[in-house]
Amino acid sequence: MPAQAARHWHPKGLAGFNAAPHALAESLLLRCCGSRRWAERVAAHRPYPTLDALLAAADEAGYDLSGADLDEALSRETAALPHPDAPPAARTALRAAHAAYESGFGHAFVISLDGVPAGERLDRVLFGIRSRLGNEREEERAVAAEELRRLARTRLTRSVAGG
Missing domain, CATH: 1.10.150 (DNA polymerase; domain 1)
Known part of the structure; x- marks a missing residue:
């Protein structure tokens, strides 16, 4: 093949x-x-x-x-994009949040949204990024590893x- x-x-x-x-x-x-x-x-x-x-x-x-x-594994992850119908302000906020996260931790933000209703996903991602930006590097690696396992x-x- x-x-x-x-x-x-x-x-x-x-x-x-x-x-x-x-x-x-x-x-x-x-x-x-x-x-x-x-x-x-x-x-x-x-x-x-x-x-x-x-x-x-x-x-x-x-x-x-x-x-x-x-x-x-983290280097192969990409930032989740908002739904194309998301308001422009939400798309801008998400891009800025992803950029801040990647700048601070050196890899894309990973989060499992399994079981999260579609209408709540953007808010969950934004909340997740903002709350995890305050993590120490090693603490965030542990959180990212767990989210990666859930995503897998x-x-x-x-x-x-x-x-």
Whole structure:
């Protein structure tokens, strides 16, 4: 499969993920969390009997990220954009908040919005950035690592289960 197609491949359920060639599974996993070591580790432990087992393995691999692994994963994250229908003032506020965060911490702001209604997401992101700007660097790395683990779970669930 060409590299371009691999970047957009989605398995047909857990069975498809388990049966996929190693490189293809890693490609999908890297879209969930940008750490190569994380993706290699999760892919290497296939097959998974259930989605819950896959998510548990992803969590465990996430907790074991080294500082360099976390840096790699965070470097591959991008700032979330507001919905195109968001008011211009909200878009400006979000851009400014993201810029302040990235300037202070050296990576994109990450937050899991799983379960947050669409109409509340912009406010949640703005609140999250503003509240976390006061964190010390190491405290924020721990918060960002936890948010990254939560994001990876959501992305992996959507990619594998189609949910």
